[in-house]
Amino acid sequence: MFSVARARFAQKVIASRVIEEDALPHEIKTVAGVDVAHSGSTAVASAVLVDFHNLELTSYAIVKTQVRVPYIPTLLAFREAGPMIAAVRKLDAEPDVLMVDGNGRLHPLGAGIACQIGLVLDKPTIGVAKKLLCGTLGEWRGREAPIQLSGKVIGMALKTSSRPIYVSVGHKISLSTAASIVWKCTRKGLRLPEPIRLAHIVATAAARDQRAS
Secondary structure (H helix, E strand, C coil), X not given: CCCHHHHHHHHHHHHHHCCCCCCCCCCCCEEEEXXXXXXXXXXXXXXXXXXXXXXXXEEEEEEEEECCCCCCCCCCHHHHHHHHHHHHXXXXXXXXXXXXXXXXXXXXXXXXXXXXXXXXXXCCEEEEECCXXXXXXXXXXXXXXXXXXCCEEEEEEECCCCCCEEEEEEECCCHHHHHHHHHHXXXXXXCCCHHHXXXXXXXXXXXXXXXXX
């Protein structure tokens, strides 16, 4: 049975193990994106592999699992990290960097879903969220603004469109590098970086097919 107390303890351990320094290959060739859609009690996770230079989709994988953990704010990882990890492992090649639809350090305990996935896969991982989970937005400098919590910068808001997105460290990457990669992966006029946008499209389509079957 799922225990909130045990999950909170696990998050504290996860937070202590996250590395916020760049551990990237000399040349980034591929970036993966991962997302989850739901069809009733089924979680449909998709992982997509994107060429870093032209942002074209090269391959994708889908995993369907039964949801066994209720939705609890700030505990999303215990509901969705499992199928996300399985989908990434199902890709036909390992990505150099992974983007997760969700938060990393931008989390009350500094241990969002991107941190958990990054640690399990031991990959440079970036959290990309569409809503601000916690913290206070600092002053905008151009199209970027820091997000602070308890006097510490835990993420960065990027104004990729009329609505910003919120980027944070998952594992083995610095915040500045994470923001730079997200910018490079975002097509002009679109809000989301291409790996996350495509992962969402694939997961949503697969969940729709699941409901229709």
